[in-house]
Amino acid sequence: MFKKQSVSAYSKKVRAREASAEKTVTQLIDGQREPNKKLNAILEINERALQRAKEVDEGRFDKGRLTGVPILVKDNFCVAGQSATAASRILENFKPPYTAHCIQRLEDEGAIIIGKTNMDEFAMGSSNENSFFGPCRNPWNLDYVPGGSSGGSAAAVAAGLAPISVGSDTGGSIRQPASFCGVVGIKPTYGAVSRYGMIAFASSLDQAGTFGRSVADAALALEVMIDHDTRDATNVRTPFATLSTNKSLPLKGVRVGVVKEYMAADLNKELREAIEGNIETLKQQGCEIVDVSLPHTDYAIPVYYLVAASEASSNLSRYDGVRYGLRDLSSPTDEPLQDLNDFYKRTRSHGFGDEVKRRILLGTFSLSAGYFDAFYAKACQVRRLISDDFKNAYEKCDFIVGPVSTAPAFKMGEKKDDPISMYYNDILTTPASLAGLPSMSLPLGLSSERLPLGLQVIAPPFHDDKMVMFANALEELIGFTEVCNV
Amino acid sequence: MAAKYNIQAIADLACLKIEDKDLGAFERHFEKILEYFATLEGVDTSGVDPMITPHGIQSPLRADQVKQELSVEKILENAPEVKDSLFKVPPVV
Amino acid sequence: MSSEYDVVIGLEIHAQLATQSKCFSAASTDFGLGHNENVSAVCAGMPGTLPVLNEQAVELSLKTALVLNCDVQKTSVFARKQYFYPDMPKGYQISQYERPIALNGYVDFYLDGEKNRVQLERAHMEEDAGKSTHFGEYTLINLNRAGIPLLEIVSRPEIKSAKQAAAYARTVRQALRYAEVCDGNLEEGSLRCDCNVSIKPKGQVELGTKVELKNINSFRFIEKALDYEIQRQIQCKMIGEPIVQETRLYDSVKNKTFSMRMKEEANDYRYFPEPDLLPLVLQQEDIERIKKTLPEHPTRRYERFVEELKLKPEDSELLTSEKALADFFEDVVAKIGNSQLVCNWVTGEFLRLFNDDESATWRNFPMSVSAFSELLEQVSNKTISANQAKEVLEDMWKTGQSASKIIKDKGLEQITDDSQIEKLVEKVLSENQDKVSEYQSGKDKLYGFFVGQVMKASKGQASPEVVNRLLKERLKK
Ligand SMILES: [Mg+2]
């Protein structure tokens, strides 16, 4: 029902009592059962969603911008009384008594949280294969990964299980799955959306964002989530009041940057052609195509993984089996507990998956005595150089366009045993994350194998509203209308 | 940056236990990653100010006001073990 | 103490800052409440929660830094100090590390009449941990204390004796209380004092192995614990036993220190800048504003009492020990002058009553300046005698009534009026003509009799001075 209708048009109907939220939510909850068996995109349906839909139909949220709009939320966001597992065994039974600020904002505007979506454990992964609850699949082809870490949120929107979903992006975790699943995914400027209540992976990189079938849908939900919150010290007051969700930027004279290093990457042929075709179209529309260079791109992966792993090793220390979450003191040999260290080790070793352990080890190492300077501190310095690269580029251009990943979705299991090539996947999304820039993914077309191809737009910090206007114009130009059927 | 490391010692710091059977795999992964990350060594960062967080310059401050956000029941409801409204752990200290 | 060794002591004082809410969350700092009642999701380190710095914790830290003569750092940075312990909810303590809010500084104080100075290395802000209580079968954890703001004041390792260490710690406490940044209660743990101590052969430059002493909850015990530990280390040297770098706890009952027997493998805390908080930036105008609110330093006040008010050092020390007491003293002096008289009364009768009265505290000061001044005025203009004044003060303490009302009700006012007393003198002399003649013929001893009779006739109210003067005049004739 959201395939042709925009979320704002639907919400208007609900407010005018021309559409029933209860009916919509019922349809979605019933409708997801079969496809979700194949996809494993949704982990939990919110039992209170129907009750809330009734309240919406009673007119209790008639002033909202998202009245009656059903939304799925990645399972690393806290919603009071609902599970929030971050797809980890260590939080399998955790039900937070508080709601993330950005989710509260959606609810305040009348949205209905209908459930929680699958993800890579603690958002660590690019394929959604690292979930304690099993992998999520790509709705365009079930043998393929949906991308990650917000794989469930991307797959669910692509498969029509909800019109909008919320995800989080640390090094590409919204943009890459959006491109693999053929939907729009937006990551705002770092600090635009409060992180309060979003389970941390890497504090200086994590940002909440949205998925939608259209730029306007994704941007509308994001606009609501962007709000100043005094509970997050890194949250900033944005200079824009709205995201101009329905406005298109006139393309004439827009300076579009094409990054030399991105285009020199080992890109999939069809993807390269699609990107180059798009750049050509922009040129025809009057855009000025500018070649720019981000010379430190090659270092983005080491810098990203060192910074993210270091912060994660610290952020995940709180999972210790004392105050909440798993406590599993079993041992294969039934030995009694030896000491305090043993008490922690048992629960943490049972509770975390291998990729999470790998990153905790990497981060612990990178912060440890004797290695700190060469690893963590060095990475923070190169991060500055990466950020400065963008500053220099934006003197010459207004936006950067390019690929999101080097290739469309890969097969499940294909990279599971090759962490390096899995990490390399993020080469085109991590630079913007490190610099804290707003960036998004737009569906560009399908490959010959009918797998979505994505286009990435990266804007200067706090130009989220202009990025959305530019994306609206791009979306019209591209005219992507393909729909997948699960 | 030919870093020497001992996976078990790092795991110990992180309070993780690596089973002997998995040790080899973790070591191989670690080795590959560090080899890959060694490229950073070549970047000239002399005089470069480290970037800790993207845009922040100065911490906002909170007024000194007391607010009870959660009841003690809510604080304890997810705890594995509780006694007398206190978190309970085995006698390992 | 053996003179063959130099003693090297450094103190780390953790002061709990007197805020209403915690360092990084809105939970109350009143940790005396029920188990885990002052715990927010932030204090419990729940997933997705974030710290936001308490403005008042910053103000109080800044004030302390200025009181301790530190170089205030306009930019300071919070870091994560990482280690696992069940009462530390996040697996790390948020603490300033490389860039603390204050560097350097010093504390002046007097010890045995000599002015001493202890140099400070730094003072940094951090959060407190929760409290573990160990029972044989299990351990219980209360997080009420977790996240309470602390300022850690680190001295240079330059303190040379146990006595000097205790005097330094007392002065720090006194200065913190003067500035109202910390209530300085060692028993309740709002002030905690860890001592690092080592010994080295006299004159040796290289420092010996240091031992950290914890769990010292009174100033007396600082001195005793250090004295014990120094002797123990000398003993070790003498019998050739190595001194181990370790943390030892002080047992005040046995007056001994004993090893915590913890694996002291060099802790790797993996400090790194806290990415959830941005640098703390102070403006010069904040520093200037706080400077204006600083009280006179207690040591400076002591010096002023000795030098300007000419009070005895021991009286000055007593009067300046608490700001409320020193303020009271000075306010009374401002009203009635005569600082020595006021000093005698405050250090004497006032403190005696204060110490006997359990409800009297420095915060809940038991007497107003005007009430006490009124009493001392009556003493100084001799309306009542010193002994009577003591009695009046006790009544004032009990009833809260003013000195003048008590004096009036009890009829204690002295008669100083010459004409009134003259009448009494005439009466006594005319009734005792015979004794007057005896006196005048040389029986001097009888003078006391006349005084007694006049006093009796006045019911004890006549001013002895006036009686004497008038009697002498009258008997000469
Ligand atoms: Mg210390």
Ligand SMILES: [Zn+2]
């Ligand atoms: Zn400390």
